[in-house]
Amino acid sequence: MALRITELTKSFGGLTAVAKFNLALGERDLQGIIGPNGAGKTTVFNLITGVYTPDSGQVLLGEQDTTRLPSDAIARAGIARTFQNIRLFAQMSVLDNITMALHAHAGYGLLDATFRTATFRREEARLLTESRDHLARFGLLDRQHEQAGSLPYGEQRRLEIARALATGPKVLLLDEPAAGMNPREVEELIQLIRQVHQDFPLAILLIEHQLPVVMELCREVQVLDFGQTIASGGPRDVVRNPLVIEAYLGEEEAPA
Amino acid sequence: MDTIIQQLFNAAQLGAVYALIALGYSMVYGIIRLINFAHGDIFMVGGFVGLLLTTRLGWLPFYLLMPLAMILTALAGVAVERVAYRRLRNAQRMSVVITTLGVGIFLENFVRLTVGPETRQIPARLPSAPVHWLQQNLGAFVTWDKLLIILISLALMAILWLVVNRTLIGTAMRAVADNKDVVPLMGVNLNLIITVTFAIGSALAAAGGIFYGQAYSIDPYMGIDLGWKAFIAAVIGGIGSIEGAVLGSFLLAGVEVITVAYLSSNLKNGIAFGLLILLLLVWPWGIMGKPTLKKV
Amino acid sequence: MSSPSQPLPTAPPADSKPPRVRFWMVCVAVLVLAIPLQLLVDAGLYSDVLNPYYLHLLTVIGMNIILVASLNLLNGYLGEFALGHAGFMAVGAYTAALLATKVLPGAAAMPPVIGTVLILLVSLGGAMIASAGVGYLIGLVTFKTVGDYLAIITLGFNMIIVNAIQNIEFVGGPRGFTGIPKNTNFVAVALCVLLTIGVLRNLIQSTFGRVWLSIRENAIAAELMGVSIPKAKNWAFTIAAAFAGLAGGLWAQNQQFITPRSFDYSKTTEILVMLYLGGMASLSGSILGVVAYTVLMELLRNLLSTFAPQLAEWRMLISPLILIIIMLTRQTGLLGNREWSWLRPKQGA
Known part of the structure; x- marks a missing residue:
């Protein structure tokens, strides 16, 4: 289950908004x-x-x-x-909306990011590749550098679903x-x-x-x-x- | 016993001044959700308008002088809203807040450069003899000006309460505070309501400024310190609530008077802000404020 | 959020050429200019052109860049409205002053230059750690506070810090802390500016920066994407406070005299003015805002005092007017949220 x-x-x-929902x-x-x-x-x-x-x-x-x-x-x-x-x-790029969603899988710490260590560069490159692959699955790769808020409505819905799945x-x-x-x-x-x-x-x-x-x-x-x-x-x-x-x-x- | 009663009156006088300022913060916040950081400086301007009138128009009796100063300061407050805030009403909230900061610094420096940076006292226009009855019956030394400041302030607050709760314009103000977007649809002129709110808030602050200048002294930077204290009082009481602002003001003044009397006057600011932070952690919306539900 | 003219700088268009100016080039250029400048001024050469006063101005600009850029992390990127930055600066300034005068041995007891550098390193490190600690605590206490209330609480902490210092006789109380050795010079400040900008840029262009931005953009969505907002916010506060402390430590060892009042609400407001002048969520904007503000104030001082010396003070009326005019006409500041190429990330594959 x-x-x-x-x-x-x-x-x-x-007011009971939800009662005994199963x-x-x-x-x-x-x-x-x-x-x-x-x-x-x-x-x-x-x-x-x-x-x-x-x-x-x-x-x-x-x-x-x-x-x-x-x-x-x-x-x-x-x-x-x-x-x-x-x-x-809305003001972040389409790509960053997805990459942000991968924050829990970043694979590097604050110090790595501060000093751009080898780990940081390797993991960051991986995050970007994964994000782009993910966007490609949803047909949004050519939109990656646009601002999320500037997408047409239907694509915003699609990006939101893609972000949740990321x-x-x-x-x-x-x-x-x-x-x-x-x-x-x-x-x-x-x-x-x-x-x-x-x-x-x-x-x-x-x-x-x-x-x-x-x-x-x-x-x-x-x-x-x-x-x-x-x-x-x-x-x-x-x-x-x-x-x-x-x-x-x-x-x-x-x-x- | 006698000193306790004297301290009580000291706290009441300070609390009354705080309340007169705090009401302006609270009303403006209630109506347009704006922390008007320049309001403390409007209070300072009010004090200096009072000083100017007492020195230049000394023949004017106090009961005309004070309303005149209140009206002039109200005009200043309304002008600030008209020139600097109105155009930003639909902009990002932080832009307006920063504008209010700018207006405050402008007013401070303007008064400092035109009048001078010195600390001054408004020439006493209220009788300063001790109140006989209190001295004889309670042994407390309380002067008439102190008593009058407290009583006139309370009267002003009572008038404000009546205006807000018993008049048409007050009803409109409460409606705007409840839902700014719907009110214009119902034929109420939003700009008028906001102008009236700024006018009332500035006039009350001017009364506070004059009282403060009578009881203590005024200087171009007093708006920062006093303004912040009054603002804390408004937040403690629950910003947006009139009763809360008054309650918070007397509470804060009480704490301060006790601190000065029994601890050290150097600690009073630290304790005031400490109290604010503690209270906000316990009651995030102030004592009389209303919590908001997260909307998803 | 009002609409900016273009997407955030973290994503350069795919078809743009690789930027020619890189961060390390800027570092080299700054040092190549700063070191001879410092040496020439110290030696008293060409005193007509290389006026020590200009070097002092550059030093002040540098310290202000550190303050403004670190506040930008909170107010620009995280999207909060923190109003207590001068408080963090005060903690750093007093920590460094204490370390330099009462804890560490005097520079005379150590070999020249190296001794000063060591004292500077330790005192600045201590200043950063102390401020970061205070920033962490404030972040911890305000973990659920947002918007107006966060502004109030951070300002409250600013006031409490100043008030506390006023009550500590050991550091001079309200009279201030005197006799701090002058351990900094322009080169040291320039190095610290480069460090600050470099570290902030790196963090903003990492997953941490994306998380901060996402909180600003939509806190509820960020939370439901698994972001622990208290934790992210606390990191931002700690880091911003650490750099404010760094600026404070430099300040103390440059001015050689500090008072609690120099770190009150007016200082915080000055930092805010420069931040909004330059533009939010842009490190380039922070640099430009400080330079533009300082140069403008100096020009006004010179211009006004040619009419009458006492008129110079009237520039204090003009700086709030500038702030108001910016807010009324160009809320995004001079640069909006654009970045100069050397502060943008390298073109990703």
């Missing part, structure tokens, strides 16, 4: 979380990644309990994520990757996630508002509404669930 979450709960003030994400699994706006989907991600500390419940990454670890330790333990509102290092995670959390994309871009994104799922030895958990993405990709889906899981199962079964339809009809736009 890559990620096992039991009874995860968080409330803000009197999840069993297998190795190389691909699951999704859907639900109307404000259902607590992003809060689940924030609880998994330590942005918020859960009130109760447990998160197990493989054998390791990461429930109350600080965010950076959770990331180093092997959970990487992207953000609903893209969070790139840390070498066991679990990848994607927070509404298709948000703000047109149908053609969504189609490319589905291809990209499928490719990532095939090429990298990891499990993916996906939050998405656009149902086609979830229908195409996910093996299993949970539906959140007001912090509660109201349905779960295969994507095709879930969308026929009357509770789910009702939750979505409460919104202005019904799912496709």
Whole structure:
């Protein structure tokens, strides 16, 4: 099991944002979380990644309990994520966004860097090569010297996913990757996630508002509404669930 | 007993001056999230405007002189906002903060070069006789000017509280403090609110400057020291909160008076800043401040 | 973040030619100029042109470059707003002064030149270690503080350090520390400037620099990429403080007299003015900012005093005006975040 979450709960003030959330994400699994706006989907991600500390419940990454670890330790333990509102290092180059992500594997210390020792030069060259190879896999190599913030929207999304993968995670959390994309871009994104799922030895958990993405990709889906899981199962079964339809009809736009 | 009461009045007088300055820091921060590093120097300018008026227009009674000085200083404060800060309202926050630093140094040097670097005292315009009643009943030697400074300051704070909580402009100010982006959509003139805030803050600081010049002395650099103390007081109380600024000011003044009375006057700055750091480590948002939730 | 005109200097365009000027060439050039200059001035030759006053100005420029470049690490690269740099400088200055006067033997007791060099090395090393220690402690205490609150707390520490020194009679209290031997000269300062710029450049162009920048760009994303922000921040504070201490140690042994007041908030502000004049997140900008500010102040002094000697002081009114005008018109400073070629990394394969 890559990620096992039991009874995860968080409330803000009197409002329960997430109530008793459970999840069993297998190795190389691909699951999704859907639900109307404000259902607590992003809060689940924030609880998994330590942005918020859960009130109760447990998160197990493989054998390791990461429930109350600080965010950076959770990331180093092997959970990487992207953000609903893209969070790139906008003024850094595309290449540096990736090379930065390799900081935990730098292989040299402060003194090596200070005096540019042989170790530093060897390891730094390795980091650059790895970063460029990584960018090439995502078709971003010719953009390497551009500022990340100046990329078109779709490429920023792609770079954010590439950056998350550069840390070498066991679990990848994607927070509404298709948000703000047109149908053609969504189609490319589905291809990209499928490719990532095939090429990298990891499990993916996906939050998405656009149902086609979830229908195409996910093996299993949970539906959140007001912090509660109201349905779960295969994507095709879930969308026929009357509770789910009702939750979505409460919104202005019904799912496709 | 008598010395304790005297020390209490000393602390109250110092606290009142701190509060008059601290309110300006806190109000401006509350409304545009800006640490106005030049505010201490506006306080200093207020003191010198008071000095100028008392020496040049000596025939003016105090109850007209003080409002006049407050109005003139308010104009200076508003002018600074208009010339130096307004254009940077949507720029990087640090640019504005640095601009306020520049304005502060400018004001200090301007006063030093035009008036002179000497320490001066504003000629006493408040009665300095001891308060009879306190002397007879409690044996405490407290002069009328000290008592008046405390009472007038408290009255000004009460007026401010009423303005903020009971008037239309005050409601608009609180609305801006709550959410700057929505308010213009609701037909409130943001520039007007900010101008009013700077005017009120500068006028209060001027009152503080005059009181300080009456009770102690003024010099072109007093804004740095006093301004910082008042700023600490605002932060301790929870910056952005009016009640917090007043509370923090009296607390800080109390600690300082105790330090000077029982330890050493050389230690008071160190202890003031030590207190700030300790409090911020325990209460990162000050005593009355509101914590913010990390948004991801 | 406002939009700069081009990407950060860590990534030169792939098609650019390899830069011709390298860092070592600059080092050689500086030393080739500095050593004869120092010797000629010391010997009193050509005193019309090689005025000792000019050499003194160059020395002051050098010490200020160390201060501004190290503050740039915090305010430019890490993106924090630290307001206590003069405090670190004070720790370095007093440590070096103590070492040079009360701990180490006098230069007279040792062979000439070598003795002075040894004393200088030990006192500057001590100054850096002491300041780094203080910087580390402040970084430790402020581990969760960001933004306005970090500015307040660092300023608070600046004030506490100055206040503490004022209360230590052993180092002269508020009257200051006198009788420090003049162990530095322009050549020593020039060497320290080269060391500072070289080390900072190397660090900024390593994984440490990328981590600092990422914190400035998006602290939450950096944290969720596994960056321990307290640790990264603490390194930056320790390193910046160490170099501020180095400048302080040089300062003490150049001025031969220091008072606590010379390291208060006004000094911190002066460092900030030069930093923002030159431009954030650019070492070239730090160098240019210091030179431009010092030259401008000197020109103003000369210009104003030709009208009347007392007018020279009015330049103190012009320096804050410059700062305000820069902020209103060109927030990126003179250089923005561009770097001169010799401070950029070598073209990667």
